[in-house]
Amino acid sequence: MVTLYHWEPNANSGKPMLTLAEKGVGYESHYLDLLKFDQHQPEYLRINPDGTIPALVHGDRVLTESTPMMEYIDEAFPGPPLRPTDPRARWQMRWWMRFFDAYFAPSLSMIGWSVFIGPAARQRDPAELRAAVERIPLESRRIAWRKALFNEFSEEELTESRRRVVFATGVLEAHLSQHPYICGEAYSLGDINGFNLGYALPLSQPERCNDQKTPHIMEWLRKIYERPATRATWAKGRTQMAARVGMLERAAAGPKRDGGDA
Amino acid sequence: MLELYHWEPNIFFLKPMLALAEKGIEYTGHYFDPTNFEQFRPDFPANRESRLQLEREGPVLVHDGAIIASSFFMLEYIAETFPGPTLLPTEPYERYRMHSWGQIVALSLGGAVAALGCERYLVPALRSRPAAQLRAQIATIEPLERRSAWAALVAASDDDTAARAARSRLALPVQRLEAALGGSPWLAGTQYSIADIDAFAMLNALPTLAPTIVGQRSTPHISAFLERMHARPAVRAAMALSRTGRPAEAFVPGPEASRWG
Numbered sequence: 001m002v003t004l005y006h007w008e009p010n011a012n013s014g015k016p017m018l019t020l021a022e023k024g025v026g027y028e029s030h031y032l033d034l035l036k037f038d039q040h041q042p043e044y045l046r047i048n049p050d051g052t053i054p055a056l057v058h059g060d061r062v063l064t065e066s067t068p069m070m071e072y073i074d075e076a077f078p079g080p081p082l083r084p085t086d087p088r089a090r091w092q093m094r095w096w097m098r099f100f101d102a103y104f105a106p107s108l109s110m111i112g113w114s115v116f117i118g119p120a121a122r123q124r125d126p127a128e129l130r131a132a133v134e135r136i137p138l139e140s141r142r143i144a145w146r147k148a149l150f151n152e153f154s155e156e157e158l159t160e161s162r163r164r165v166v167f168a169t170g171v172l173e174a175h176l177s178q179h180p181y182i183c184g185e186a187y188s189l190g191d192i193n194g195f196n197l198g199y200a201l202p203l204s205q206p207e208r209c210n211d212q213k214t215p216h217i218m219e220w221l222r223k224i225y226e227r228p229a230t231r232a233t234w235a236k237g238r239t240q241m242a243a244r245v246g247m248l249e250r251a252a253a254g255p256k257r258d259g260g261d262a
Numbered sequence: 263m264l265e266l267y268h269w270e271p272n273i274f275f276l277k278p279m280l281a282l283a284e285k286g287i288e289y290t291g292h293y294f295d296p297t298n299f300e301q302f303r304p305d306f307p308a309n310r311e312s313r314l315q316l317e318r319e320g321p322v323l324v325h326d327g328a329i330i331a332s333s334f335f336m337l338e339y340i341a342e343t344f345p346g347p348t349l350l351p352t353e354p355y356e357r358y359r360m361h362s363w364g365q366i367v368a369l370s371l372g373g374a375v376a377a378l379g380c381e382r383y384l385v386p387a388l389r390s391r392p393a394a395q396l397r398a399q400i401a402t403i404e405p406l407e408r409r410s411a412w413a414a415l416v417a418a419s420d421d422d423t424a425a426r427a428a429r430s431r432l433a434l435p436v437q438r439l440e441a442a443l444g445g446s447p448w449l450a451g452t453q454y455s456i457a458d459i460d461a462f463a464m465l466n467a468l469p470t471l472a473p474t475i476v477g478q479r480s481t482p483h484i485s486a487f488l489e490r491m492h493a494r495p496a497v498r499a500a501m502a503l504s505r506t507g508r509p510a511e512a513f514v515p516g517p518e519a520s521r522w523g
Contacts, residue, residue, distance in 0.1 A: 061355050063355075063358055065358075065361070065362045065365060067361070067365065068358050068361035068362045068365065069358070071357070071358070071361055072354055072355065072357070072358040072361075075354040075357065076354040076355075087339050087342040087343045088325075088328050088330070088339070090338070090339075090342065091330055091335050091336075091338070091339045092311070094335045094338065095311045095315075095331075095332055095335055098316060098332065098335070098368070099314065099316070102316050102368075102369055102517075103314075103316060106520070106521050106522060107521070110521070110522065138434075139434075140520060140522065143522060144522040147522070157521065160521075161521070167405075171310070171314065174310070175310070
């Protein structure tokens with residue numbers, strides 16, 4: 001019996017969703033609305049006292065770290081393996097997941113929170129928002145939410161984040177120009193992680209990530225989007241944010257034919 | 263052919279030295295002094311991943327030509343590649359815990375420990391060097407994140423603002439480690455694993471660097487864990503590779519603190 005507490009197929013929530021879909025593991029889905037702070041409500045804090053999402057419950061085990069969670073899913077369930085067997089390729093997969101998680105993602109999400117999450121949440125009553133922030137269990141998350149909700153990012157921080165996104169995009173493009181997938185020839189957890197981080201890059205960074213400047217990133221994203229598990233996972237999205245994935249649809253190669261199949 | 267580029271048996275450098283000793287694997291050691299920027303010399307083994315590794319300065323393993331960097335993932339590589347006693351738990355949930363500890367040690371504990379050690383030992387050492395030459399050496403470091411870390415040490419103020427911030431960042435990971443070690447002998451659970459090697463390498467200096475945060479009284483389970491580790495023959499063998507005789511004073515800049523606050 002597997003239960004997953006998650007938000008949209010996006011970033012950390014999307015990592016176990018897509019991994020479970022690739023493995024063909026069914027799960028009971030609990031959608032939590034991040035913007036309504038469902039993850040800080042007492043019912044959820046009984047599952048994960050840190051109030052972070054996602055959380056995976058498998059029997060009596062509770063897993064709350066999304067990247068280690070992906071490795072667990074790959075090990076604990078049957079289905080196609082999502083990690084290479086060669087230790088060197090595994091090392092590369094893990095190195096990239098850390099680069100995505102701890103370098104690329106914080107900068108990209110700082111920009112995302114300043115332009116999307118913050119303004120969306122500010123539609124609500126400020127007093128209510130302040131009370132909601134005070135209920136956040138982890139101090140580091142409290143600081144992050146406060147910055148996003150009350151637009152307290154400094155210009156210096158945002159400039160550095162933009163620099164890092166440009167730099168990391170270049171590093172990823174260089175890597176994918178040498179390898180079709182993150183750790184070589186085979187699709188792996190590294191690609192699942194990277195797709196969750198980067199599926200909307202062509203929309204959020206159109207000047208930096210496009211068919212001319214980053215053709216290998218574009219091809220990689222489209223290939224991943226064509227996988228049935230990716231389509232099924234993003235179909236669970238409820239908001240415009242997840243719907244952005246549709247821009248990865250390949251344009252028709254030629255003019256559409258009239259009439260039925262030959 | 264297995265070669266390890268390492269410094270004193272402390273922090274990131276200690277991890278592969280200890281894991282290889284646990285496994286009983288022979289290797290060619292290349293001792294280098296990262297505070298003299300030897301890791302930026304043209305003949306030092308490097309690839310994209312080793313230059314951009316997020317712990318910034320650390321050991322490099324070269325195995326049959328393949329360059330492996332980033333100390334926790336290096337531990338996992340050693341554990342998965344070489345014969346000898348297994349350093350990976352067999353049970354998937356214990357392996358999940360092992361990975362989670364690796365993440366916490368790298369992203370939360372590690373940066374704070376490195377910052378405290380640098381403030382105590384490395385900053386005064388750098389101050390005793392000719393300033394202009396030091397600044398010129400630092401100015402050529404790539405990537406920017408590694409250069410900035412060294413530049414920040416040279417520019418460090420005399421007050422204890424940075425040390426206080428590092429101490430406050432230690433509180434949460436130390437509290438979690440203490441709780442985990444109260445519940446099981448090893449961090450992943452019942453089996454000794456690379457999670458213990460990884461955490462030990464970063465925790466070992468804390469009773470000296472932050473005695474009010476880690477010590478017999480405040481963290482009895484961590485203290486007992488450190489004692490259990492010091493009793494291991496592999497720990498003694500790794501420590502015996504010190505050239506200065508004071509490995510616990512060897513520090514380099516580590517992972518940056520979270521950019522979110």
